[in-house]
Amino acid sequence: MQRQILIRKARKVEEIKDLLRRYRVIGVASLHKVRAAQLQELRKKLRGLAHMQVIKNTLMKRAISELNEKPELKKLIEHLTGSNIFLFTDINPFKLALILERSKVKGFAKAGDVATEDIIVPAGNTGLAPGPIISQLGSVGIPTRIESGSVWVSKDTVVARKGEVISQSLAAILSKLGIKAIESGLTLKVAYDDGLVISEDKLSIDLDEYKRMIGGAYAEAFNLSVNSHYPIAENIQVLLQTAASEAYRLAFNANIPTKETIADLIRKAHSEAIALSSKIQI
Numbered sequence: 631m632q633r634q635i636l637i638r639k640a641r642k643v644e645e646i647k648d649l650l651r652r653y654r655v656i657g658v659a660s661l662h663k664v665r666a667a668q669l670q671e672l673r674k675k676l677r678g679l680a681h682m683q684v685i686k687n688t689l690m691k692r693a694i695s696e697l698n699e700k701p702e703l704k705k706l707i708e709h710l711t712g713s714n715i716f717l718f719t720d721i722n723p724f725k726l727a728l729i730l731e732r733s734k735v736k737g738f739a740k741a742g743d744v745a746t747e748d749i750i751v752p753a754g755n756t757g758l759a760p761g762p763i764i765s766q767l768g769s770v771g772i773p774t775r776i777e778s779g780s781v782w783v784s785k786d787t788v789v790a791r792k793g794e795v796i797s798q799s800l801a802a803i804l805s806k807l808g809i810k811a812i813e814s815g816l817t818l819k820v821a822y823d824d825g826l827v828i829s830e831d832k833l834s835i836d837l838d839e840y841k842r843m844i845g846g847a848y849a850e851a852f853n854l855s856v857n858s859h860y861p862i863a864e865n866i867q868v869l870l871q872t873a874a875s876e877a878y879r880l881a882f883n884a885n886i887p888t889k890e891t892i893a894d895l896i897r898k899a900h901s902e903a904i905a906l907s908s909k910i911q912i
Contacts, residue, residue, distance in 0.1 A: 734815030
């Protein structure tokens with residue numbers, strides 16, 4: 631029996647080593663409080679993009695230790711704590727992290743959950759009748775008033791800050807108010823990308839800020855190319871328009887007749903003649 635177990639483990643380690651060889655990127659995500667339904671939905675979304683598999687840390691550590699072709703992969707071992715799911719893929723690890731982030735869903739908080747962001751109870755009608763609910767709301771710092779036979783929240787109220795542990799009483803109140811305050815799903819703890827180990831804080835990208843930075847860099851590069859008169863596909867129209875405008879002003883100020891300046895030169899001469907005529911009459 632013991633021999634069969636050892637054989638099965640050895641075969642499993644070889645399977646893991648084959649996955650580690652086959653894919654360029656290996657992601658590690660925590661399974662803490664991730665529901666089975668979420669995993670099934672994520673598997674569908676990642677079909678053809680990534681292979682997901684729950685593997686015991688001990689087996690993964692053994693496979694990594696025995697895989698000498700990828701020495702930098704051993705840095706993953708220090709991150710193999712808790713219950714994990716492993717993602718094997720060839721797509722960019724930042725794209726993988728973004729897919730996982732966008733796949734997260736909101737759910738009702740439970741006692742002991744940690745707020746993933748500031749939890750705000752908005753002002754307005756709770757739809758609840760007056761009674762014990764008033765003191766329950768007050769116990770978690772939510773101001774109320776009674777109006778038209780219902781309990782109303784007087785103002786937007788922050789009941790928990792990001793990172794704070796949610797109490798049993800607050801979880802119950804949020805549930806009664808229908809507020810889904812906890813975001814759940816997979817988050818990449820670390821990713822290995824062809825020799826580079828990227829930690830969770832480096833994998834998180836603010837897309838709006840990134841777009842703003844790219845837009846700013848493009849604008850600065852465009853202005854530099856225009857001001858240095860360096861022709862490229864993106865600025866050639868502006869450069870030609872600028873050149874035409876400057877050539878026109880030069881020809882006009884130098885009184886050089888061209889088909890573009892002749893009309894304005896005649897109008898200019900006419901105006902100057904009238905001005906001169908008026909002075910001569912005086």
